[in-house]
Amino acid sequence: MQRSEQPARTANQELAQLIEAAGMSHHALARRINLLAERSGIAFSYTHTSVANWTRRGMVPRPPVPAFIAQALAERLGRPLDPAEIGMPEIRENPEAVGLDFHRDAHEAVHTATRFWSTMRRRTFVTAPFAIGAYSTPVTRWLAVPADPTAAHPGRHRVGRRDLDALWAAAADAQRSDSKYGGGTGKASTVTSFLNERAIPLLRGDYTDAVGKELYAGTAELARVAGWSALDMGHHALAQRHFIQALRMARAGASLAVGCHVLTNMALQATLRGYPDEPVDMAQGAYDRARHRAAPRVLAFAKLVEARAHARLGDAPSAAAALVSSERLLEQADAEPGDEPAWIRYYTPARMAADAVEIHRDLGLPAAALRWNNRAAPMPESAYTRSVGLRMTVLATAHLQNRDLDQALAHGQRAVTILSHVRSTRATDYLAGVVRAMAPWRRDPRVIDLSHLAHQAIALSTTGTAR
Template identity: 60%
Template sequence: MAPTPRRAKLPNLALERLLASSGMSHHAMARRVNELAGQAGLHVAYTHTSVVNWTRRGMAPKAPVPSLIARALGERLGRPVDVAEIGMRTVRENTAGLGLDFPRDTAEAVRHAVHFWSTVEHLDRRAFLNKAFAVGAYATPVTRWLGVPADPGAGHHGSGRVGHQDLAELWQAADEAQRWDSKYGGGTWRASSVTHCLTRRAVPLLHGSYTDQVGRGLFAVTAELARVAGWSAVDTGHHDIAQRHFIQALRMAKAGGAVDIGCHVMANMALQALLRGYHQEAIDMVQGAYDRARSRAGHRVLGFAKLIEARAHAKANDARAASAALATSERCLEAAEQDADEPAWIRYFTHTRLASDAVEVHRDLRNPAAAWRWNAQADAMNPDSFARSVGLRLTVLATTHLQQHELDQGLAVGHRAIDILGRVASARARDYVADITTTIAPWHRERPVAEFLHRARTELALVS
């Protein structure tokens, strides 16, 4: 019996049309894809023949090259181009270990970080979302940072000179994204565009030439950008992606010798672990961060770490340890007023922020009287600038009332929370409102409860 002839692949007409519209030659396309791949830490050598294979013979390279082809076309066309638009199916990359590396060598660490940021921007997020948060993934990064929190040198010889103005632009981008996140949630376009900033602006600079001083600044601001990206991912419920951003943020902080930023990143990692139910692991992480950075970070940074420790102790129902950590946090904030050259990225941590979190600490400890006292101090927080924080605090107040069987007060505060959180793009906000719906379950037959549940479902897309 004669063998069945292999069906020839059809030409990729979609890619051919876009290539023609862009005005790029086959040589130019191959050259730009090689450049983008190099920035992502990939070693490829495509030629005009490769482009012919993609267009006329319908061949498709392995991930993440299709996304790089789309990016090259987007640059020339002046608009975003999706992988599907170039006639290539999204090729699934093995994401199991992507972004979880914490190499000891600085150059290797940069290569892994760049590959992660260049890849995650184009990957289908469902490839990550089918994986649960794995607190064990933090073991190696935490151990290595606690052992050696600062690399010895940060200078690099590459293409293009990096200067202080480049760093200033990155710091501005990180600051804008953090403020937008606080006001509108991590799901907004500006907050979630930090990964785009990492790949398009920070990555090319990492491949440039810079002195040790500039290099330390570059690694520090890249760490802060990655931290903001991680927190935006936490806020939108993408915890697996957030873990990877935090790990790379911690490694970049180590590369830049920025122990204060490393401590802050570790506190964020601990807060994520706390939100996922790993209270003891959160305590271990944030205590280690505080002790390692005690003589090398400002008081405000240390105070934030102690605040997260207080929250973790409260979740673990350890009132004595929670109170001690909260008191230390407050003392650190008072001492921060005397710190010179305090970094701008930690100034969001004010006494009103501490008071807001202290309300939750005492709610978890079932100490309503203390919660009310702290709430009086937290009321000064501006809901226009910190909409999410104010809304979350109101949900905590609502559940505090409900713990005391004060249904009317709890519902009234709960409605105020929805008023604010309805304009915030945040999965975490929905989780906090869901705490209210769980707590009011004993009153589910009451009409005001049914009305509250209906409003939560319709305005926050809450599943009850």
């Protein structure tokens, strides 16, 4: 994974000698580098300590900083310099690694995030593979140090309340659209455009510590929604990068609640990708790190995702324990709402029950799955179109485990009808799962008809004809 600086090597004598020849102090050089970066639209806050690290420890900052260092020295020396002459040969970055870094330094982190968001439309990120190992460093660093010391930043344009409200509103609007129509809607592309066109300039702006913390938290939530939309369309490598940068922004904003939610989303993605072992640790870590700071509903969702991972592992006792914890926390949240964030209100008893059906289906316990479904209140299809459709597919497969083809067909047909109106690769995968589970009855005319309708719905969603 590409890091902000190469590992320490021997002292950079070339750079030290050029600084001395130019007659520049470390303070002056750092200030000039920051100014050159700002003129290029990049925000850095290098200090004399940074310069000392480059000269004495031989650390090499990420491009384009070596070019800025060379330019600053060239101005004083009156002759051109290139990075190789200052002991910093050009580092060629693997484009597939962009967006996977989780820097310790907040300013480097912002640079990485903004560089990723400005280039994320590259096909590279859509076709790159999902790598569970890429989550190791981000998770470890967030769990160890979930907050940066300060979020204040100097800049030209002052960031205010209206800017922050616009960030939160854009994230909420995109989340509602994703729940209703899937990740392939126009709102999904709007949120990525908002990150590039609105969030990046704000991150480079001027703000206090308090404003900065909310700015970073809002940007993290926006990136999380963008990641979930990408996941829903099957673009898991792109989603992974959004989640990593969202987690880093949550740390910059000192928001344990947002960080817990992002990390829980990462765990759910890994579970859906077929890696259920690591998500248990991720969900448990998210819960433990935020348990004294996050709202009960946020913690309840972390326990739900832990239960889902245990179910994929076939560990029924652990899944049951996590699900009970989630239910109790959700009851607490409903009884005493308190000051909970708006972005977690989608996690309701109906949502928990729907996931509980899937958990018990995954455990091969169809009777328990159907009991959970009987406990669940119906979700409004108008607001949760995709969620209701997914629930129908899970119910269909649970009935198939129970050898009840008639009920499976009824729920499968409803799922096809509902999911024909969303654009979601995840939804089409669930529909395809229903068809596969009906293989023992594949000669039944009703199964043949449902299979035909399901494939039509999948084709509509894939080609973008679905609403």
